[in-house]
Amino acid sequence: MQDDVATLRRFNLAWSQRTGVLEHSFLGLGRPLAASRLLLEVGSSPDGASVLDLRTRLGLDSGYLSRLLRRLEREGLVLTEPDPADQRRRVASLTEDGRRELREIDRRSDALASSLLMPLTESQRARLAEALRTAELLVRAATLEIGEHPHDDPRVLAAVGRYVDEVADRFSDLDGGFNSPGALVDPGGRYLLALSDGVVVGVGGIRPTPMPDGSVAAEVKRMWVDPSWRGSGLGRRLLEALEQLAASDGHPAVVLDTNRVLGEALSLYTRTGYVEVPRYNDNPHADAWFRKALSPAAG
Amino acid sequence: MQDDVATLRRFNLAWSQRTGVLEHSFLGLGRPLAASRLLLEVGSSPDGASVLDLRTRLGLDSGYLSRLLRRLEREGLVLTEPDPADQRRRVASLTEDGRRELREIDRRSDALASSLLMPLTESQRARLAEALRTAELLVRAATLEIGEHPHDDPRVLAAVGRYVDEVADRFSDLDGGFNSPGALVDPGGRYLLALSDGVVVGVGGIRPTPMPDGSVAAEVKRMWVDPSWRGSGLGRRLLEALEQLAASDGHPAVVLDTNRVLGEALSLYTRTGYVEVPRYNDNPHADAWFRKALSPAAG
DNA sequence: CCATTTATCTGACTAAGGTCAGAGATATGC
DNA sequence: GCATATCTCTGACCTTAGTCAGATAAATGG
Structure with a gap:
């Protein structure tokens, strides 16, 4: 067990040093991380998401979330409208520009992941992917x-x-x-x-x-x-x-x-x-x- | 290759969601993350590290680093003295309190890693550790x-x-x-x-x-x-x-x-x-x- | 219909994280 | 020995991230 703890910590250090860049690349689009994450979350459901929903999913303060939404609205990436079923609620959805932006973020994340895999041989890539699949399954199992x-x-x-x-x-x-x-x-x-x-x-x-x-x-x-x-x-x-x-x-x-x-x-x-x-x-x-x-x- | 990219990204998402907590637990000691990281870095070399060294290793602005060091000094965790070989330079080293604090951070990180592994059976833990070892080796190989x-x-x-x-x-x-x-x-x-x-x-x-x-x-x-x-x-x-x-x-x-x-x-x-x-x-x-x-x- | 609850928003505030322009002291090249 | 470079520090400034206290409007229970 103590060995496994050490292995996990060693891995986590090596991994986060190399993929911290991946996260911060969102900032490369001139937007704070929180705003990018919000954009991702709004885009994750095709018909938009209620503000309430976003708040619980991202765990944000309502005031903070409101301001982040205003920012994305100003940038023309999302649109918020009152929910017809309950006028207190508002639902946020992506504009065409927002969807384009999301694709761009996706493309960049792909490119970064690719650049990490590039130096490996075909068989090494396959071994890495297999190891990551196993690790993901087990880590998910641990937090089920x-x-x-x-x-x-x-x-x-x-x-x-x-x-x-x-x-x-x-x-x-x-x-x-x-x-x-x-x-x-x-x-x-x-x-x-x-x-x-x-x-x-x-x-x-x-x-x-x-x-x-x-x-x-x-x-x-x-x-x-x-x-x-x-x-x-x-x-x-x-x-x-x-x-x-x-x-x-x-x-x-x-x-x-x-x-x-x-x-x-x-x-x-x-x-x-x-x-x-x-x-x-x-x-x-x-x-x-x-x-x-x-x-x-x-x- | 495209599949491997997707696997990597999926893993990274699942992993960072679960271990982001691990990073932020450093904050649990009432200290901003940057200060904790600096403490770790100072402690990583037994004879202390020059400010210049810390700056390049952590990639920080000299002004920012200076302030972080003052903070740790105020807390009594590090000591900075002029480098006898070059009086422009200063070397930072841990005090006894600083070493104690470092051990505490280490203990907490261990505890968090343990709590992640805890729900798994013995054989699952072994499989996870094996997968992480493989993944670490390959990821390191890719960034050699x-x-x-x-x-x-x-x-x-x-x-x-x-x-x-x-x-x-x-x-x-x-x-x-x-x-x-x-x-x-x-x-x-x-x-x-x-x-x-x-x-x-x-x-x-x-x-x-x-x-x-x-x-x-x-x-x-x-x-x-x-x-x-x-x-x-x-x-x-x-x-x-x-x-x-x-x-x-x-x-x-x-x-x-x-x-x-x-x-x-x-x-x-x-x-x-x-x-x-x-x-x-x-x-x-x-x-x-x-x-x-x-x-x-x-x- | 009125009190209460719910959902969102605005304003005021704080800490963290970080940049930039020098100041001051020390080392180095010529 | 002097100009220049190097190293660290302070002050001023900015954005990001986040909290908290209401204000406002709509829904809900009775």
């Missing part, structure tokens, strides 16, 4: 936020939708039951989202389910991990968080069904203490059923 | 400076010394000829250093050498790459730079001797166009001799 969200949160619905799309791809005979949006999430269930920089990269839910013996257990449903996040241990963390949720609801056990085609999932369950049990439901796409008892103290 | 330095530059002598130590380890019967410092570098030779952040990570030289056929060729001598830099392509780049140097001196060819024990070196030579030739000197530790003709236009 797993939290509960209401069943009707649009992000929950969207994530479950992606889960269903994937399942539908694997079991092509499956379509009927999933076509109505209401069937995707259970209003009686509780859902967790894994967010990385505000982007949903994983979802999972539990819902109370009657067992053949008359008891009620928490059933894990709709567990999905973004393809680019597989192998990062996120599935395991989601599962553990769901188990905690179930325990805090007083459930004696967690159950789930799966299909043996999904090898990774199967091995996750057995590795984390699940034991195979007889069929407890009539899901036609399942061919394996698991159960894990929860310690009553937990939660 | 290879340049000529006088044969009596102390850094050249030190680097050649390390080369000799290593050779002496491999050929234990070798000691006599190398013991006098003067024998290590040839005043008639030209030497290249590879510098990463000012640290020597490789060396190589050429010197005119008479060939059996009466012509004179440039002989590559004292080529050495820091162990942590092997596999980064540095050897090849040094060799190419030496060839350019030889060509600019008007030499028709580059020659070198080596020993078959040094497999990596051997394969570098054959890969880059060297062909084996008969013995051209009486080096008792060599058992292979190579030659590469230079195109007269080059240089």
